[in-house]
Amino acid sequence: MPFLTTDDGVKLHYEDVGSGTPIVFVHEYAGDSRSWEQQIRYFCRRYRCIAFNARGYTPSDVPDDVKKYSQERARDDIKAVLDALKFDKAHIVGLSMGGFATLHFGFTYPERVLSLVIAGCGYGASPDKRAQFAAEIEETVKRIEQVGMDKAAEGYASAPSRVQFQNKDPRGWREFADQLATNSTRGSALTMRGVQAQRPSLFELVEQMKTITAPTLIVTGDEDWPCLEPGILMKRTIPTSALVVMPNTGHTMNLEEPAAFNQHVSDFLHSVDAGRWPKRDPRAMATAILGK
Template sequence: MKITTRDGVALHVEEAGEGTPILFIHEFGGNHASWEPQLQYFSRRHRCITYAARGYPPSDVPESLDAYSQAIAADDAVAVLDGLGLDKAHIVGLSMGGFCTVHVGLRYPERALSLTVAGAGYGCEKEFEEYFRGVSLEVADNFERKGAQEFSKIYALGASRVQFQNKDPRGWQVFADRLATHSDKGAAMTMRGVQARRPSFYDLADELKRMAVPTLVVVGDEDDHCLQPGIFLKKTIPACGLSVFPKTGHTLNLEEPAAFNALLAEFIAQVEAGRWLPRDPRALPGQIMRTS
């Protein structure tokens, strides 16, 4: 089905199952189909929704750079909920979708039952901030100049993607083939408008400290540029838990689907039971051992 955003962009939406809704938001290197292992698992007891972001066919591919930003991405996620008549949902995002999930929590906390932020952090580390922006623009140029079919062969072998290839070559090949179908224009515009211009988590510290939505952060221990941002989110968001998957890269939900599904299911169960709480104030970060 299609829903229309406030600026008239048509987004392709798919759903399965019944129950408390979960909205899945995909990464830059994937699309709505990247969540298939989760839809198959969670649709047994939840209404699972996934959509192709703007710039990702069969959703519309706006031509103007002004149609792409981090704020617009968060607005689009809420537009999907609105289009389906949903007041609230558990929001789950990977990488680019993880950033979007954080911004949904900041901009629309009343629409989120919980936030799961997986593999998010690229560009946040201050020492790599400018480098990330430059690389993002270079990637955008490559998608435009070489095309997704050709450049995907390079992008799919990034430093945090080879873990997936080593563990599950067939699954990785499906991911790589999907990447090759990206819109050249949509990928370039998304990289320039969303990725290269999004704010660092560190610049949002004051807002994140006030965000009360139950949050789960998940990172792979070989996804180097998400590790420290993940710890930062854990220490900054009041009701936040952090899980680190061993020997795991960036494509968490596909690389380790069983572990990811089990972790997410437990998190959602705790949230729905009212037991995912802010950190106990007695757990003082500066205290090593209590002496009195």
């Protein structure tokens, strides 16, 4: 079982499959490296695929200090993966918590990026939802600490943006919920307190997002309501971005609709690898509706 060590001494477990240009997959809060299995099986035929467990997700280390968990740490742990495996650059694919980390990686370390896939990114970002998001985080953390992740997982897996998965694919959803139930109670609580509760809103990052030059694909489900408006914000702000909205789909899109998700990402990577991904024509941002 391979591990790498970050610059602050935390050991991260990772999976390494395939050969060729590297793709690093960055998982969501309710997942781990296993969440990317259907993507790794698909993309390892043409790419070298890396999926790692974030700090707090066994068998990676679970530090006891909440200061070891932050948006900056999540971002820099992607860099630790690239450094340990000696990748100058890689395609980075992140979902939800991993999508936030991917976005931050893109504007902090542009020289290490071939492309960015930012999926399901936006929870708690909308200005009118910040207070509600903070309150729900505190309530969720308390429940996790009181009953343990093995019991809290069922409710978390049945969130409004995950019932679509449950309805479409009860067997796949059950596997997802059962895997979530095995996550570390301490790691889950500390991750939520240190990362989700402290990260800045996307609406506070507009100037940073404008600097992203790497080809960027934004993906959201049309029933993942907390991510729709932030998805449009990122599309409007990142000049090298495209937005895919997957129909009748919730938050766990890579598991809920794996074939469609893989096809969207594959088409994107093909364009990037061929050097054909465009930068937005500035004329598209004119305020006129009909033109002259």
